[in-house]
Amino acid sequence: xxxxxxxxxxxxxxxxxxAPFEANDGAPWxxxxxxxxxxxxxxxxxxxxxxxxxxxxxLGGVAIFSNLNDGSxxxxxxxxxxxxxxxxxxxxxxxxQVGRPDTANYDPVCFDFSGGKNEPPLVVLAHEDILxxxxxxxxxxxxxxxxDLVDDGLRTGQCAPTRxxxxxxx
Numbered sequence: 001x002x003x004x005x006x007x008x009x010x011x012x013x014x015x016x017x018x019a020p021f022e023a024n025d026g027a028p029w030x031x032x033x034x035x036x037x038x039x040x041x042x043x044x045x046x047x048x049x050x051x052x053x054x055x056x057x058x059l060g061g062v063a064i065f066s067n068l069n070d071g072s073x074x075x076x077x078x079x080x081x082x083x084x085x086x087x088x089x090x091x092x093x094x095x096x097q098v099g100r101p102d103t104a105n106y107d108p109v110c111f112d113f114s115g116g117k118n119e120p121p122l123v124v125l126a127h128e129d130i131l132x133x134x135x136x137x138x139x140x141x142x143x144x145x146x147x148d149l150v151d152d153g154l155r156t157g158q159c160a161p162t163r164x165x166x167x168x169x170x
Contacts, residue, residue, distance in 0.1 A: 003044045003147060007051070010150050010159060014057055019161035022053040029069055029077060036081065037096045042111055042119045044146040045098065049076065056162040060143065060153040062109045062122070063162055064099040080108075086130050095125065102162070109142070119145035 001009075011021050027050050034040045041049065048054075049067050056066040056074045065076040073079060080097035081087045086108065090097055095110035106127045111120045122145070126138040143149035153159035 003047055006147055006150050006154075007044065007048050009154055010048075010059070011052055011054075013154060013159055014054075014161065017160050019055060019057050024051055024053045024067075026050055027053075027067070027069065033077060037091055039094070039096065039113055041096070042146055044119060044150070045111070048146075057160065058102045058162050059159045060149045060156070061102055061158060062099045062142065062149065063102045063104075065097075086127060089130050090125070095123070098122075111146070112139075112141075117145075119147060121145060122149055 015021050030041070030046070030049060040046065052067065053069075054067050057064050063074075065074055065079045066072065067076050069075065069077050071078050073082060076098065080090075087097075090108060090110060094113040095108070096113065097108040097110045099109040101107055101109065101124060107124050108127060109122060109124050112123045113120050115121070121141050122143040123139050123141050128134075129137040143152065150159075
């Protein structure tokens with residue numbers, strides 16, 4: 001099954017669960033965000049953000065940032081850059097944040113581009129380690145790629161409109 005079909009299946013499942021996805025003819029802001037990260041999104045995630053407008057949603061234990069381009073604290077255009085300390089630290093180490101654990105915790109969920117893969121793994125990093133400037137930051141891989149996270153979420157039923165309540169500062 002190709003990337004477009006997998007992403008289409010994810011969108012159909014989320015729409016059936018009540019998530020308001022809209023078709024999009026491209027997102028002109030994507031190159032600007034990718035420039036801020038210093039790298040392009042992986043093809044699978046790029047397909048999602050270029051072809052759909054969507055609110056934050058949960059997928060395989062991850063709250064994926066929204067793609068509404070509305071400047072909200074959980075939108076992909078602002079959320080990865082909201083923490084003035086953590087954002088530069090992540091970007092300098094080839095991490096691109098696309099969400100947080102769906103438990104409303106502050107740990108960043110990122111694509112790990114350090115291995116040079118076209119479809120990099122998704123990892124979660126311990127934010128306390130980053131903010132306390134520890135030498136060793138705990139990193140845990142949660143999926144081999146976004147496509148794997150999508151497939152796993154569809155297989156296990158762990159994909160839904162977000163139900164996490166966040167405080168305004170998060």
